[in-house]
Amino acid sequence: MPFRDGTGPPWWQGKFRGCGYRLTIPREAILGVLSKTSKHLSAEDVYLAVHKAYPAIGLTTIYRTLDLLVQIGLVFKFDFGDGRARYELSEGPKGASHHHHLVCTGCGRVIDYTDFIDEEVELLNRTEKGLSKKFNFRITNHLIQFYGLCDRCRSKK
Amino acid sequence: MPFRDGTGPPWWQGKFRGCGYRLTIPREAILGVLSKTSKHLSAEDVYLAVHKAYPAIGLTTIYRTLDLLVQIGLVFKFDFGDGRARYELSEGPKGASHHHHLVCTGCGRVIDYTDFIDEEVELLNRTEKGLSKKFNFRITNHLIQFYGLCDRCRSKK
DNA sequence: TTGATAATGGAAACCATTACCAATAGGAGA
DNA sequence: TCTCCTATTGGTAATGGTTTCCATTATCAA
The missing domain is CATH 3.30.1490.190 (Ferric-uptake regulator, C-terminal dimerisarion domain)
Structure with a gap:
């Protein structure tokens, strides 16, 4: 029985397990960052934010994970013409915005x-x-x- | 009185003169390539096509000119997610498509x-x-x- | 608890695009 | 038609976001 009140496991766990992907610290950290902002973060933005709490997580993992999240459909990837991709959670826990x-x-x-x-x-x-x-x-x-x-x-x- | 039957000066000349830009060989060549295709050409695609007729024209000029054409509004720039920009004439001489x-x-x-x-x-x-x-x-x-x-x-x- | 293997991270490679600058050429005015 | 000013060009080198590579680590099903 999943929790969605913020005290239980995050609502996106099912998405991972269902696809056969492992739920790892870096993946949770990245989703955490994305779910706490309404800005359009670049991969580096995500890296810097994640880095504060988990300095060991590398930029490569950020790129890999973001790609994965886009594939799964949890994240949208945008190009606003400034030479770097931007990422946004496709929907929040409370529903789509x-x-x-x-x-x-x-x-x-x-x-x-x-x-x-x-x-x-x-x-x-x-x-x-x-x-x-x-x-x-x-x-x-x-x-x-x-x-x-x-x-x-x-x-x- | 402008010609649009293919024998007179190309229909886009006015666009250049009007903006104070010079109409040069490379610019005409690039527009020529774009106007003869319905494909989504990358900068390199344009370069290779232009290169057949004008081997002296460099890749730098292709990028610069495409940017200019986008600014003027003669060309649209697209990102299809494969890491390279694509360019299309915004409208043909016979009207928009x-x-x-x-x-x-x-x-x-x-x-x-x-x-x-x-x-x-x-x-x-x-x-x-x-x-x-x-x-x-x-x-x-x-x-x-x-x-x-x-x-x-x-x-x- | 264990083992197969998915995931990670750092460095190096990749590659489309841009910056730089000396050489060239368009075209308005004479 | 000729001249001069300056926009434009082209080759090379640099840039910088993203990917590749591979040895190491961590997840989680059994």
């Missing part, structure tokens, strides 16, 4: 928005169904991003 | 689709308006991609 991104091409700032999400998701689901059938794809994920200049960058020029 | 992408996470194959495009674009325009107002952004572009397993990769496992 689904959002899309607004990226400033001037300063690289990323804004999460949840407005219009319902309409977008509704259309996406419909599109997914159609595409799955037409191209015989098993669609697992989608990406929507808007690009532009934020207020600060607009006034600079 | 707007499409979105379906990416196989198994083999990396990318399928262009135009189905649902109208609905998607309609919703995106509405969303853009709302986001522009709420966050005071000047939105210039958007990205939609679906990820999944293609038929071949599904049957492999």
Whole structure:
């Protein structure tokens, strides 16, 4: 009987065992970091955060684990155009906090928005169904991003 | 009076002059390559293609020019997750051939689709308006991609 | 408790992209 | 058409995020 009140084993344990993966300290530490922030962390960001509590965990493990988490579907990987990948937990323990991104091409700032999400998701689901059938794809994920200049960058020029 | 029948100066000349950029051999060659394909070329792909006709043109120029074309808005830059950027002409001389992408996470194959495009674009325009107002952004572009397993990769496992 | 093997970590390799700078060429004005 | 200013170019070297390699360690089913 799983616990989800913060005192028992984390809610993601099942995901691991179910796939035949071992639940290790580094993996728990990385999930811990990701679950405690709403920022878009790079691999190095995760490394630095994890490093505070577990200095022995190496950068290689961070990359490997993040890849694994993306494969499992626990984590989303994004590219905001600054040359490094960003990672976000796909959903929190209390449920999904689904959002899309607004990226400033001037300063690289990323804004999460949840407005219009319902309409977008509704259309996406419909599109997914159609595409799955037409191209015989098993669609697992989608990406929507808007690009532009934020207020600060607009006034600079 | 501009020519668009292939015998006169290319339709993109105005774009350059208007922005104060010079129209050079390398730039024309690169645009030429991009306008003759519907594939998603990497910088190296473009380099190799350009190199056949103009062996003197260097890879550095390819990168610089592609960046410029993206800035001007003549070219879109994509990331399909294979570690290299892909470039596509944003619209052909005959008009736009707007499409979105379906990416196989198994083999990396990318399928262009135009189905649902109208609905998607309609919703995106509405969303853009709302986001522009709420966050005071000047939105210039958007990205939609679906990820999944293609038929071949599904049957492999 | 034990053993098979999945997972780890440090260093080195990888590789797409960028920085640097001397040489070249576009094109507005004469 | 010619000249000059300066944007552009191209080769090389550097950059830096990510991956590879492999000997060591730790997980967990039996």
